[in-house]
Structures are given as structure tokens and as C-alpha cells.
Amino acid sequence: xxxxxxxxxxxxxxxxxxxxxxxxxxxxxxxxxxxxxxxxxxxxxxxxxxxxxxxxxxxxxxxxxxxxxxxxxxxxxxxxxxxxxxxxxxxxxxxxxxxxxxxxxxxxxxxxxxxxxxxxxxxxxxxxxxxxxxxxxxxxxxxxxxxxxxxxxxxxxxxxxxxxxxxxxxxxxxxxxxxxxxxxxxxxxxxxxxxxxxxxxxxxxxxxxxxxxxxxxxxxxxxxxxxxxxxxxxxxxxxxxxxxxxxxxxxxxxxxxxxxxxxxxxxxxxxxxxxxxxxxxxxxxxxxxxxxxxxxxxxxxxxxxxxxxxxxxxxxxxxxxxxxxxxxxxxxxxxxxxxxxxxxxxxxxxxxxxxxxxxxxxxxxxxxxxxxxxxxxxxxxxxxxxxxxxxxxxxxx
Amino acid sequence: xxxxxxxxxxxxxxxxxxxxxxxxxxxxxxxxxxxxxxxxxxxxxxxxxxxxxxxxxxxxxxxxxxxxxxxxxxxxxxxxxxxxxxxxxxxxxxxxxxxxxxxxxxxxxxxxxxxxxxxxxxxxxxxxxxxxxxxxxxxxxxxxxxxxxxxxxxxxxxxxxxxxxxxxxxxxxxxxxxxxxxxxxxxxxxxxxxxxxxxxxxxxxxxxxxxxxxxxxxxxxxxxxxxxxxxxxxxxxxxxxxxxxxxxxxxxxxxxxxxxxxxxxxxxxxxxxxxxxxxxxxxxxxxxxxxxxxxxxxxxxxxxxxxxxxxxxxxxxxxxxxxxxxxxxxxxxxxxxxxxxxxxxxxxxxxx
Numbered sequence: 001x002x003x004x005x006x007x008x009x010x011x012x013x014x015x016x017x018x019x020x021x022x023x024x025x026x027x028x029x030x031x032x033x034x035x036x037x038x039x040x041x042x043x044x045x046x047x048x049x050x051x052x053x054x055x056x057x058x059x060x061x062x063x064x065x066x067x068x069x070x071x072x073x074x075x076x077x078x079x080x081x082x083x084x085x086x087x088x089x090x091x092x093x094x095x096x097x098x099x100x101x102x103x104x105x106x107x108x109x110x111x112x113x114x115x116x117x118x119x120x121x122x123x124x125x126x127x128x129x130x131x132x133x134x135x136x137x138x139x140x141x142x143x144x145x146x147x148x149x150x151x152x153x154x155x156x157x158x159x160x161x162x163x164x165x166x167x168x169x170x171x172x173x174x175x176x177x178x179x180x181x182x183x184x185x186x187x188x189x190x191x192x193x194x195x196x197x198x199x200x201x202x203x204x205x206x207x208x209x210x211x212x213x214x215x216x217x218x219x220x221x222x223x224x225x226x227x228x229x230x231x232x233x234x235x236x237x238x239x240x241x242x243x244x245x246x247x248x249x250x251x252x253x254x255x256x257x258x259x260x261x262x263x264x265x266x267x268x269x270x271x272x273x274x275x276x277x278x279x280x281x282x283x284x285x286x287x288x289x290x291x292x293x294x295x296x297x298x299x300x301x302x303x304x305x306x307x308x309x310x311x312x313x314x315x316x317x318x319x320x321x322x323x324x325x326x327x328x329x330x331x332x333x334x335x336x337x338x339x340x341x342x343x344x345x346x347x348x349x350x351x352x353x354x355x356x357x358x359x360x361x362x363x364x365x366x367x368x369x370x371x372x373x374x375x376x377x378x379x380x381x382x383x384x385x386x387x388x389x390x391x392x393x394x395x396x397x
Numbered sequence: 398x399x400x401x402x403x404x405x406x407x408x409x410x411x412x413x414x415x416x417x418x419x420x421x422x423x424x425x426x427x428x429x430x431x432x433x434x435x436x437x438x439x440x441x442x443x444x445x446x447x448x449x450x451x452x453x454x455x456x457x458x459x460x461x462x463x464x465x466x467x468x469x470x471x472x473x474x475x476x477x478x479x480x481x482x483x484x485x486x487x488x489x490x491x492x493x494x495x496x497x498x499x500x501x502x503x504x505x506x507x508x509x510x511x512x513x514x515x516x517x518x519x520x521x522x523x524x525x526x527x528x529x530x531x532x533x534x535x536x537x538x539x540x541x542x543x544x545x546x547x548x549x550x551x552x553x554x555x556x557x558x559x560x561x562x563x564x565x566x567x568x569x570x571x572x573x574x575x576x577x578x579x580x581x582x583x584x585x586x587x588x589x590x591x592x593x594x595x596x597x598x599x600x601x602x603x604x605x606x607x608x609x610x611x612x613x614x615x616x617x618x619x620x621x622x623x624x625x626x627x628x629x630x631x632x633x634x635x636x637x638x639x640x641x642x643x644x645x646x647x648x649x650x651x652x653x654x655x656x657x658x659x660x661x662x663x664x665x666x667x668x669x670x671x672x673x674x675x676x677x678x679x680x681x682x683x684x685x686x687x688x689x690x691x692x693x694x695x696x697x698x699x700x701x702x703x704x705x706x707x708x709x710x711x712x713x714x715x716x717x718x719x720x721x722x723x724x725x726x727x728x729x730x731x732x733x734x735x736x737x738x739x740x741x742x743x744x745x746x747x748x749x
Binding site for chain 1: 463464502504505506507508510511513515524525526527528607608609610664665686687688
């Protein structure tokens, strides 16, 4: 019995010594300033103000969530600035902002005393600053996550919850329109986009919901099929020249658009990419844009959509509401009490229309300094939980 | 010569009876291990498959598991589905040629399990599916020289700061559970196998809410303390307890002196009276932060080496305190799956 006890204790000690990291005490501490860097150059934090790009709109929504306690039904923030966990204590438009902890916040005072936000910091500089411990928190584009990890940055990656999709703008209908859409959808090499452009941070998308949310993505193929795409395209006469639009401020969209053009060329499809003026809305922009006064006609455009909830029914409903008017999708409602089967058939009917071509699912990636504790990756639809984090040491160095 | 066929028929009949019994028995075993909602879901899936196939149609079944279900569970569910399909006059074939291929995929979504059947025959494909709530984590127990037991006493949505039980184990007497949370002090009397609310006393806070509020019950002194509030009275008689706001600036909790356990500094621990040959045992929780599941483990001896297997807690341990008498520890934790706060007692037993 004694020998068995000794062996057992020895085994436990070895396992624990090997497995348990030697980390400091875990009870949260109050105090310190959290240093944050973001890429957007926000000119205003007014929830009613209009953002000039998708990046600005996303950043504004995250920061407003820290200042405002209430949201209206459409998701915009309302009420008094400072009713949230933080109050604005200084503001320099487009450059920096300081938020101070709201001591009277109904859910308890945030752990950190303040947040110092630097605006307009390019992605590469944010990664460098994380590496040099010059900042505590910064969003990182998914395509740069691997590089940041390789440089020793502490990185938090969410489940893939942002869809990059190609939306046809409903200008071509009938059999010809169906063939064009099918040929394009089949020629796209999604795996290459994930592997080379996104540096493996993401997954090919075949449907409007990611696998972790719906569990049904294997029912939507994602493989490229150049031979069939060629066959279908050869049935279209005369072959049209197509234009694919992308957000001019979004380098990822540009890279993906250029890759799709290459894929299309391999299938004999005539497709060119064009930059469109940035849209401040999180939802896709207009059918036509203009650059330097000249109107640009596009047949399809790339859009990014973030899931508003982990629940498949809610996300699909919001996606349909956003994309439906652009793609000309009518009458694909998701019932309030939809079962997984109902959600699947709704998703299937939209996929069958070919008006939306899902390309990739991307995660949200954040870089964190070593002193940030209790960081929990926000779930789909949740804001940055900066009121919940605390700093292991109030001294940044 | 004429006896041979008759004998053969009799043996064949007995053999088929045995086979039927074995099949029923294994089906029963498979069924017995599953929750009722799983059984209902398999039945519903069989109904849906039957609705899109023809009576007597031969189906070859292929099963794929892309969920967190174990291989044993998937095997059992497959058996159940095959039996349910047979009851609906669908022939499940192990070899080709079949009229259609039935591909069953055990998948998982954000809501729970999704079990999907694709029926592939000719040019058409039918897809039917059912959803099932995922069960809570099944705890595994391992043999250890000294075993920790966690007994859940109470759970609630509001953050529990501390709890205690008075009159526990007294012959014939009822016991009282006292729960201190951020908003009130609640007294529950034991009734049958549960607790019935006897009285609540709202707290008058003198300070704005904190994000990490700590509070403490001292049952012997008849006192409950938390930042900005204090309750006093005879806790045996809840009607005598009153709460008032106070203006102390510090938390009532005096941090205990950190101790070193296996090279790490531990702030939260509880020292229990000796058990199983050890003079004393120290219980401590894990090393993660408040976003992770946790564990509690006993350490003993001069070097505080591990003396038990860890017991898993489905969320961070927020408080770990010695219970009066020192035979067990009061544990407050937050279940990350349900979001509720749990009050439990952790005790020690010896495996001899």
C-alpha cells in the first residue's frame, strides 16, 4: 500500500511540475492604464455619426460599447456617454483618446483605471508595438496573425465568425445569370485563399454559417471545379466581361479579389477587379461606386459580414436582411422558432440561387501584452471585454 | 435421413431465438446508457428518414462522427437507429447493392448536437436532421490514495460571496444555510432534501459596486461583512439579523499569507485538519485565471506535495475557505457552462 502511495504521489508531482505553468497569483488587481492601439482614424465617437470605412465603423462600435450602457433595437448605442464602464476623459480626433473607469458603473467599476487609445496605427506597427511591449491590446488582421505568433506576440484567436463573400448585384437574371454565377462560384480556389492570403487563419466557406455554429457546413461543398466552370462558361454566348468590386481601403479584399480574377482566368472567364469607394456601413455598400467622378459598374462585389450571435438562426436572419436587398433576394425569411433543419433549408435556398458566393470564414485576432489577465475572447456579437481585464503589473515595462 | 431436416429446423429456430434475444439485449444495453431525449431524437430521425424512403427500401448505412460524441456513443446510436429503421420496415443492408445510401453524420452546432441523415439515391438527395441538447460534462473519477469529494450545496445567478451551514448534523434538529451575495443575506431552512427560503435581509451598500467584491461570513460571531455593508445578529435566529451600511474603505477580507506549492505562489487556500495520516492538508485551486475551468487538489507533508488527484470544477474557484471544524472547505465557484455561481463543500476521504 505504501509503495503504491509513493509511486502515485511521485507520478502526480511529475505530471503537475510538467503541466502547471508557474504563473503569478490570480486574484484580480485594480489599477493601471491599459494601452490600446487601433487602425481606424476615428473623427468622432458620436453613435449617430457616420463612419467613412468599414474599419472605422467596427472600431467605433467597439469603443462606443465601452462608453454607452444601452443599445437600441438596431444595435446602435444610445443614452448618455459615460453610462458604460468607462467615461471619455480626453479626445484628439483621429489621433488618441483616453477613457477613465466609471466608478459608478452598475456592473462594477472596471479593473483598470483608464484606457489610453492610439488611433490610426497601421497593422504592421501594432504588431511591432506588441512585440516591443509598447501596447497592451491591439486588433491584428487575421492574415498577419501567424507572423505575429512567430514574433512571439501573445495572440488570441476567435472561432471563425466573419464571412467574406462575393455578392452578385442582381443585374443579370435568367438562365444566363444563373450560369455566370455558377461558373464563378465553381472556379474559386478557397483553400488557396485560406492558405496563402489568410496564412491558414480561417477556413473555406461553402455556406452562410460556420461549422461551429450550424454543424451543417459539410453539406455545402467548397472545392474548386475548374472543368465544370469551363463547361458552364462555354455555354454562355456571347461571353460577358464581368467586373468584381472591392473596398478600396481593405487590402485583404483587394488580395482576395485579385486571386479570384486569376482563378476565373484559369477557367476562361473574363473577370476584372475594381476598387470601390469605402462604405462606412458595416453592411455592403452601393451597387455602383465612383472614383474621381467616374461611375463604376460592377457585377459583383466582395463583402465582409460579422456574425451578430453564435446562434445560427439569428446570424442567418441578419445576413439575409443585409445582403437580401443588394443581391435581390426576396422572401427567404427564417422563422422565429426555426429548427436546425429550417435554418439549413433557408441557407440552402439562398445558396441555390447563387446570388451569394461564400468564400472564407475568418476569425477575430487580438494581440495582448503579457500583463493583461482575465482576457476572454469575445463571442460572436460581443464587444471587447476591456472592463473585465486587469493588469498583472501597473508598470508597463 | 428424414430426421436431419427436422433437427436442423429446430436448431435454426433456437439459434434465431438466441440471435433475437442477443440483439434485443444489446439494443437494451445501448438504449440504457443514453438520456431519453437522445432516444427520442433517434426515433424522430428514423421517422424523417422513413418519410423520404419507400417501405421495404434497402439502405446501406454509412456513419460519420464530427462531433464531441465518443466512438462508443456513436456506435450505440447507430445500433438504435438501425433498429428503429427496421421497425419502420426499412431494410438496412451491410452489403451492396442497396436502393439508396444513408449517410448519417453526428455533428454539433452552437446549440447542441445535430444529427443529420443524407439519403442518396439516383439523382436526388434528401437531407433530414434532428437536434439534441448537449449534455453537461461527464466527470471522470480516478483511483487515488486520498480522495476529494465535492458536494454542491447551492447555486444561484447572483454572485455568492460566502456561505455557511448552521446546525448541520445535529440529531433531530433542522439546519440553516446562510448565503451572502452582493445584494442580500439569505437564510434557508432544510426541508426534506432541499432548502426553503426562510428570510432575506437586503444589504444597504455604502459604496458603489466593485467588480471583484469579496465578503465573509463568521457564523460563530454572527457577522457578515462586505465592502460598504455589515450584518449582525444571532444567525440561529434569522429574525434578529440586521444589515447596515458602513464606511470602511478596505475589503473585509484580510489576504492570507501566500504559500509556495510546487514552485508557485498561492494566495487562496484552505488548511484542513489532518486526515489519512497527514497532520494537516492544504487545499488549493489551479493556476488559470477566471476564464478557465479549475481544479482543487490536496497537498500534504512538509513540502506540500500532491496528496490527492485533482477534482475538476467547471469554472474558476472564487473562494476557498476552511469550514468550521476544519474537516471540509467551503468553495464558491462559477460554472462557465451555465453561468451560475455554485456553493459547495469539499471533503476528504481515505482510500484504504
